[in-house]
Amino acid sequence: MKPAPFDYVRCANVPEAIAALSGDEGAKVIAGGQSLVPLMAMRLARPTLLVDVNDVGLDGITVERDVIRIGACTRHRRLERDPVIARVAPLLQEAAGLIGYPAIRTRGTIGGSLVHADPVAELPTVLVAAGGFVVVRSGAGTRVIAAVDLFTGFLDTTLEHDEIVEDVLLPVAGTRHGSSFCEWSPREGDFATAGVALAIERDDDGRCVALGAAACGLASVPLDCSTLLAAVLGETSASGALLRQIARVMRADLAGDPDRADLVGLLAARAVHRAFARSDERSAAAA
Amino acid sequence: MIGERTERREDARLTSGRGRYLADHDVPGLAHVAILRSTSAHAVIRGIDVSGATALPGVIAVVTQADLDRAGARPMTHRLPLLGVLPLEWGLLARDRARFVGEPIAAVVAATRSIAEDAMELIVIDEEQLPAVVDPFVALAPGAPLLYSEWGTNEFFRMTSLPPVLGDVLATAPYVKQFRLTDHRIAALPLEGHGVQAAPDPATGTLHVYASNQQPHQLRTVIAETCGLDEQSVRVVAPDMGGGFGNKQHFTREECLTAMLALITGRPVRWIQDRTEGLISSIHSREQVHDVTVGYDDSGKVLAYRVDVTANVGNPILYFSGIGPAIVTVGALEGGYDFGVVGFDLRCVATNTCPIGAYRGFGQPQAHFSSERTLDAIAVDLGLDPIDVRRRNLLPDGPRPWITGGGARIDVGPLGPHLDALVTEFGYGRWRDLQSEARADGRLVGIGVSALVQGTAPTQYGVAGRFGSYESAAVAVLPDGRVTVAVGTKSQGQGHETTLAQVAADVFGVGVDRVTVTDGDTAQLPYGMGTWGSRTAVMAGGAVLRAATQLREKMDRIAAGMQTASAEPPTFSEIAEEAWWQTHRLPADEEPGLQQTVVYTPGNTMPVPDEHGHMNFDETFAAHMTAVAVEVDPETGDVRVLDAVLVSDCGVVINPMVVEGQHQGGFAQGLGAVLFEEVRYDDDGQPLTSTLVDYTIPEAPDVPRLRVVQRETPSAVAGGFRGVGEASIIATPAVIAGAVADALAPLGVEITSTRLHAHYLRRAIRAAGYTPDASAFASR
């Protein structure tokens, strides 16, 4: 398990990295290396040049009114532990903590996870559920890609070869926000067999007025499930009847492996239950 | 001293990064080997073009079987001495046919492993795909693709023992049940994979081999044979090992191949198995199907027990092959029970899958799984408590040895008291109460029990003609009063440097820190049998005890004649000095020095029929009783162990902490086997579990503590020891299955397989008509 021969360049800034990528069709960005290196070791990925972006200044978290901007090289561990993230993007914080093990999380980056686009990875699912965006740059300038437009299939995105993800944009959670990432895997720390990311916003009467949800494990990309969960809109609590209805609808309407659809339904019900509970807590704390 | 919880002396080294494993033996000029393996499950190899690979800079040699033939390599054989085993020989590389994905086809020697892997990609194989067969029943059906057309069948071996009365007893038994039980395929997966390094010495014409192997002496024999060398020309050293678990008990093609590559290139070479090679090509285990017929009376007593075993042995090109464990299975069907009349019909079937071979437990987990599932089924059928059903069937307290129908000489103590201890220590009654409460709440809690009598320190003559039942030890007391012990066994992490030192220290009455134990080096002793089969405490422990005792007696004789300045008797060191240096003062008939080599056998085994037709494969037996409580989550299929207790009787305990460690480790593996691990193939023989992403082993959070209660019934062999290394890995799959079956009984789910992984249970629970409760699940 040794990678095929490759060259390596550590870049000091984004333009340098873009230039390196543009100059070699077989070049690939490396960030935390936690997905790319195993693929290289098995020779499933054979980049001719590794363009290291760890020093190009892409880490950092800034909150701009109702948007949170996260540098692509921000490590999972930081997302998990940063108090700002906990406040403005609790779904992301919870999801980051579910990735692998601490050793993986201290190396792996949000940009790497999104571009790697593993269909059972947590962060792509969060991006779809939260309706986030990525900001990418190439020699031609920058563009912004919405979550639903980013993922196209198993380990595949709409990113061009010479494009680098600079930032990830997510909405800032409101005062009555509630969210949950629920997943199931046979062992702790494993990639999930199935998972659901869900976030709700509620009005002053406690009614759910907005909902974003996505499921992983069912298809080659995270599946937007907000429509399937529309029954939650307008509800003021996660009643048993509502939860049972959610699971039933999802089990019946989700295509693909029935076992996974079954799990996703159950996990969605749990996510709704927890999102309401957390929204209640957050509202109480805000009051 | 024997019986003390002496801290493991090797751990200072092994837990601080100072252990020296196979890959830590760099020598100048070392070259690296990569092995090209078949990507087809079944194919005719028409040609191999190595020209591109040979031309790559840094490549030293590219070798195929044709090159090995030219270099004088000899074929390997299974060495099975049994009548009726089909003949089979194979080269160190596939010659003209590949019969499983992962079968070695060519080897590259290069300056680095990376270059060797680059070169491997340049080898072109011209092959013609053949239909593959994966399932043993399909392989037995007429018209199935044949692995070896010269056999005319895929049935590699068949052995039956069906006493005529068996049919009569079954026909007249008040109750008869028939069912099929399945043991799925797993892999032993030592953390450190296989590896071997071989260096020729041009000055002497000898070959120095490092191998991560449990049986260095036997490996020496096999390497010498396949390379065409004298046995004395090969030295095998097994360095620190990161586990073996039987997986490194075989003498593999790769080990002999690497030795040949050293001879061919004239340089030191090293091959280190990578994880994918490990998972697809380095010996799988356990896969068997048992068709059970049991007759019993209304007290739950078994009157007759017939098990037809179909064992998938893969492509059986393995020294002793998957037949070995299967034979042990049919010999262990009764375990510690008296099942009246017992019969079996064993078929070992070749398929286009990785060879099946040894894994800790070696055929016994399958036998035990079937006996325990059978007793549980009887208990359910008759509405009896599973503990009571076991009591009805346990061997009576006397006589000892209890001689079974086949001739096994079972020497365990009374079993009832062990079961009593289990009931008390586990709190069986309390758990049944808790279970009722849980059921009333709709929770699925179950209890499983197992009563295991295990043969330990076996002779394996029947499964490989050259496995004698003995062990060697050389003990010396040096002039400074330090004790050295060399043994023919090989620790893979079990703590032998501590336990065998305790045995010697106990005899000499010195501190354990005075004793140094070494193992795994063929230069130290003429021959040894290695470590496997729960044998080291019994066999090496006995050998060390014997040698040390003889030395101790000699020291006493020398001391008796010594003059000391004070009135004090001479010290241990003073006697040692006397023996080595003041030889003129020794008693007339006393040889100088203090060193003793012993080749020890307890002498209880008889691997061929004696005048009564009896055979006994085990030097001594151990008794282990286990109980667990589990809860199954019906929504996800997750199994959570709530409590687990094992009552252990392995005779005289050398080190209780080490025994606990053995049980805890076996528990982890047994739990892993049924809850997480499975080697899977698709119908074309492509492996689906070739990385640790797919072959999921339990990790620390997944393995709860096993509570171990130790009881001691000394055996009659030297030291009173009994083997212990495999008990909990044998007991655990059965006892977890029993608990899961008990937990799921209210849903009408039956457990007839070792596949208790969450996804299987989830499906079985759904198939039984259970509708998940999303609301309850959500709030958990």
Ligand SMILES: Cc1cc2nc3c(=O)[nH]c(=O)nc-3n(C[C@H](O)[C@H](O)[C@H](O)COP(=O)(O)OP(=O)(O)OC[C@H]3O[C@@H](n4cnc5c(N)ncnc54)[C@H](O)[C@@H]3O)c2cc1C
């Ligand atoms: C044992 C183990 C367990 C794991 N468990 C999980 C888990 O449970 N859940 C989970 O989601 N993940 C898991 N992972 C993967 C982990 O989250 C990775 O960190 C992540 O998927 C990739 O991030 P990275 O920074 O390591 O990316 P890299 O491996 O460096 O790169 C991944 C891909 O992204 C590209 N890339 C990286 N950064 C950029 C950028 N800024 N712009 C453009 N392209 C870029 C690379 O070219 C490459 O194609 C696990 C990994 C391991 C080794």
